[in-house]
Amino acid sequence: MSAIAQRTLIEIRWHARAGQGAKTAANILAQAALREGKYAQSIPEFGPERRGAPMQAFNRLSDEPFHMHSGITEPDIVIVVDPHLMDTIPVTEGLKPNGWIIVNTPIPPEEAQERWELKPYKVATVDASAIARETLRQDIPNVPLLGAFARVTGLLSLETLQTDTAQRLEKRFRDRPQVIEANLRALERGFNEVKWVEAKSIEVVTSEPVRVAAKGWKELVEGGIIPEPATSIMYRTGSWRLERPIFDPQKCVQCLMCWLVCPDAAIVLENGKVVGIDYDHCKGCGLCSLQCPPKAKALTMKLEAELDEK
Amino acid sequence: MVEVAKPLPKVTEEQKRLVALSGNEAQAEAMRQINPDVVAAYPITPQTEIVMQFAQFVADGKVDTEYVPVESEHSAMSACIGAAAAGARAMTATSSQGLALMWELLYIASGLRLPIVMAVVARSLSANLNIHCDHSDVMGARDSGWIQIFAEDPQEAYDSLIQAVVIAERARLPVMVITDGFIISHAVHPVTVYPDEAVREFIGDYEPEVSLLKVQTPVTMGPVDLPDYFMEHKRQQTEAMKRAKEIIPQVGEEFANFFGTKTYGYMELENMEDAEVAVISLGSSCGTVREVVKAMRAQGLKVGAVKLRVFRPFPRDELVRVLAGVQAIGVLDRADSLSAMGGPLFTEVKAALYDILVTQRHTTATQFIPLGGPKVVNYIYGLGGRDLTEEHVEEVFRELLDIAAGKQVEQTWRYLGVRE
Numbered sequence A: 001m002s003a004i005a006q007r008t009l010i011e012i013r014w015h016a017r018a019g020q021g022a023k024t025a026a027n028i029l030a031q032a033a034l035r036e037g038k039y040a041q042s043i044p045e046f047g048p049e050r051r052g053a054p055m056q057a058f059n060r061l062s063d064e065p066f067h068m069h070s071g072i073t074e075p076d077i078v079i080v081v082d083p084h085l086m087d088t089i090p091v092t093e094g095l096k097p098n099g100w101i102i103v104n105t106p107i108p109p110e111e112a113q114e115r116w117e118l119k120p121y122k123v124a125t126v127d128a129s130a131i132a133r134e135t136l137r138q139d140i141p142n143v144p145l146l147g148a149f150a151r152v153t154g155l156l157s158l159e160t161l162q163t164d165t166a167q168r169l170e171k172r173f174r175d176r177p178q179v180i181e182a183n184l185r186a187l188e189r190g191f192n193e194v195k196w197v198e199a200k201s202i203e204v205v206t207s208e209p210v211r212v213a214a215k216g217w218k219e220l221v222e223g224g225i226i227p228e229p230a231t232s233i234m235y236r237t238g239s240w241r242l243e244r245p246i247f248d249p250q251k252c253v254q255c256l257m258c259w260l261v262c263p264d265a266a267i268v269l270e271n272g273k274v275v276g277i278d279y280d281h282c283k284g285c286g287l288c289s290l291q292c293p294p295k296a297k298a299l300t301m302k303l304e305a306e307l308d309e310k
Numbered sequence B: 001m002v003e004v005a006k007p008l009p010k011v012t013e014e015q016k017r018l019v020a021l022s023g024n025e026a027q028a029e030a031m032r033q034i035n036p037d038v039v040a041a042y043p044i045t046p047q048t049e050i051v052m053q054f055a056q057f058v059a060d061g062k063v064d065t066e067y068v069p070v071e072s073e074h075s076a077m078s079a080c081i082g083a084a085a086a087g088a089r090a091m092t093a094t095s096s097q098g099l100a101l102m103w104e105l106l107y108i109a110s111g112l113r114l115p116i117v118m119a120v121v122a123r124s125l126s127a128n129l130n131i132h133c134d135h136s137d138v139m140g141a142r143d144s145g146w147i148q149i150f151a152e153d154p155q156e157a158y159d160s161l162i163q164a165v166v167i168a169e170r171a172r173l174p175v176m177v178i179t180d181g182f183i184i185s186h187a188v189h190p191v192t193v194y195p196d197e198a199v200r201e202f203i204g205d206y207e208p209e210v211s212l213l214k215v216q217t218p219v220t221m222g223p224v225d226l227p228d229y230f231m232e233h234k235r236q237q238t239e240a241m242k243r244a245k246e247i248i249p250q251v252g253e254e255f256a257n258f259f260g261t262k263t264y265g266y267m268e269l270e271n272m273e274d275a276e277v278a279v280i281s282l283g284s285s286c287g288t289v290r291e292v293v294k295a296m297r298a299q300g301l302k303v304g305a306v307k308l309r310v311f312r313p314f315p316r317d318e319l320v321r322v323l324a325g326v327q328a329i330g331v332l333d334r335a336d337s338l339s340a341m342g343g344p345l346f347t348e349v350k351a352a353l354y355d356i357l358v359t360q361r362h363t364t365a366t367q368f369i370p371l372g373g374p375k376v377v378n379y380i381y382g383l384g385g386r387d388l389t390e391e392h393v394e395e396v397f398r399e400l401l402d403i404a405a406g407k408q409v410e411q412t413w414r415y416l417g418v419r420e
Helices: A022-035 A109-115 A128-135 A142-153 A158-170 A177-193 A257-261 A287-291 A304-309 B023-034 B048-059 B073-085 B096-101 B103-111 B136-140 B154-171 B196-203 B230-259 B285-298 B316-323 B344-361 B390-404
Strands: A009-017 A039-044 A054-062 A077-080 A100-104 A122-126 A195-197 A243-247 A267-270 A273-277 A299-303 B017-022 B038-041 B066-069 B090-094 B117-122 B147-150 B175-180 B188-193 B267-270 B277-281 B303-308 B310-312 B328-333 B375-380 B413-415
Touching: A009 A022, A022 A039, A022 A054, A022 A142, A022 A158, A077 A142, A100 A142, A109 A122, A109 A195, A122 A142, A128 A142, A128 A177, A142 A158, A142 A177, A158 A177, A243 A273, A243 A304, A257 A267, A257 A287, A287 A299, A299 A304, B017 B023, B017 B154, B023 B048, B023 B090, B023 B117, B023 B154, B023 B175, B023 B188, B023 B196, B038 B048, B038 B073, B048 B066, B048 B090, B066 B073, B073 B090, B073 B096, B073 B103, B090 B096, B096 B103, B096 B136, B103 B230, B117 B136, B117 B154, B147 B154, B147 B230, B154 B175, B154 B188, B154 B196, B154 B230, B196 B230, B267 B285, B267 B316, B277 B285, B277 B316, B277 B344, B277 B390, B285 B303, B285 B390, B303 B316, B303 B390, B316 B344, B328 B344, B328 B390, B344 B375, B375 B390
Parallel strands: A009 A077, A077 A100, A100 A122, B038 B066, B038 B090, B090 B117, B117 B175, B147 B175, B277 B303, B277 B328, B328 B375, B375 B413
Antiparallel strands: A009 A054, A039 A054, A122 A195, A243 A299, A267 A273, B017 B188, B147 B310, B267 B303
């Protein structure tokens, strides 16, 4: 066993979408850990993407001071804020056997362990989105997941997390104490409602992660030039969507305003008429729905999470 | 033994014209003959004449160039980048604050691998306001991924600017050709000028592999480049600089064969074969140093000089081969890094020597190198146009000879010609 692997350091990786509050949650977690006398880091990862794009955040916790500033590749705990990522991103990559994976999903942990092949890990599930919608009236599932984390790992107490969640929100919502209250309720419900199961097998399939081998510098076109046109089509930004525009052809008056304002050319035209939406590239910004004449109302936005449930 | 006759140069002596030109006029003349597709420039002392004369060529219909009179150097380089990305042969010229204002664009030009050629007339940077020569502006750009070629006089400026076009396009890197402000830019020297057609034949037509105007094969230039690819592209850039090390002397030789000139390489040596001490410098001071070497040699003193022509890429191995055998080296810097450890040329020379000496001392070459290698002393001179006199240079050589004779080096770097 390597010296690094023997260290008593807890490493956590968050998988979420930009806008779901994973970075804030990681910050609250670090702050709470400091309050409990631990040493902690919270590391956000930034890309060019906007709201809805898959992102990661990281935490390190330890009783001893530590100083590394590198990324986390072999976490002890993985927290999945958006359940859709379970099917699109290798969330368990590098996760240590018998480590925790905490998923925001209504599915019970036993079923989740089967469905996503999580047998080597301790699995915890909590319907953080439902809790968030009921308490905060919007799908920001970060805080209930913090509660779940505290309960299953025992690394932090609920009380400390309550203090730090309140403190974190204090600045922004000073004049709206009900928002802070709602978050504290969400935190407590996450703590109380999380369910978990032990690892079923300690055997981890140790196959190397499957990746598309990126080209080395000798093979790449010099100067970072992209030598072919229209490559952005290959970037399926549809997975970033939190809300989905639903098109009703019966109500459409064919004013084409949606087509004009769509930043991703995701309104599909046939013979000059709107026929639907390219969900592979629609990021769910909602501009089309805003522009659709109120009398027509041919485009309405629906939460992806709610559409899934149906 | 059969003597292989060197092929005669393409351009005969009769076809050449010997004229009196200032450094700026020589560069403007080269630009006229190069006839670039686009020139975007902004005037600044002491470079102004280049832009002014070139604008006149445009007005008189002597070039086909699209001339873009921009409102700043930032825009000048931006326009050159746009033009070069579109497949044009683009040129500009600047000095001092102008080069400083271009700073962020310099990196974009080299990062996008655009073969832009720029005449830089070296001048100090403010504060305090000073329009005269030093290399602070050029040294500020030394890590921007541009090839940097120093010209000693107007002839070299003219020749180097023509070569720069070929070097840039072959290396796919931007090139700056540097002359010393006022000392060379405004001083008139004899310059041999070649026929227009010959210059155009030498540089040839520019056919970029990819360009934005090739609409049949569309490409994206300058996309966002995150941690997963950025470093590979920088690795390519450093490889291009390594390749440029081969291209520069290659083009210098082709130029000599074509125009019947001296062969341009990384450096020129004066009495280095048996020199015990040597001075290395950049730009116009090299001529002054050379004269002092000749005078001191007449006294039987074993002094030598290295004129470094190419600062980027830095010809480490070539330079070390020349310097490793001497006992004391004086490095003349016309810029201070303000690092409290000497000027930019000094630190490069020392780093280059260390690398080779340490490696060699552990291998087989011990007998060539005196234990500990040569002593290296730095002299910061000529800031803000302060004159470098022959007396100054002789003072340096005398000190180096003392050091070679065993005198302790008291200061590894000091100012030369400053009032204490």
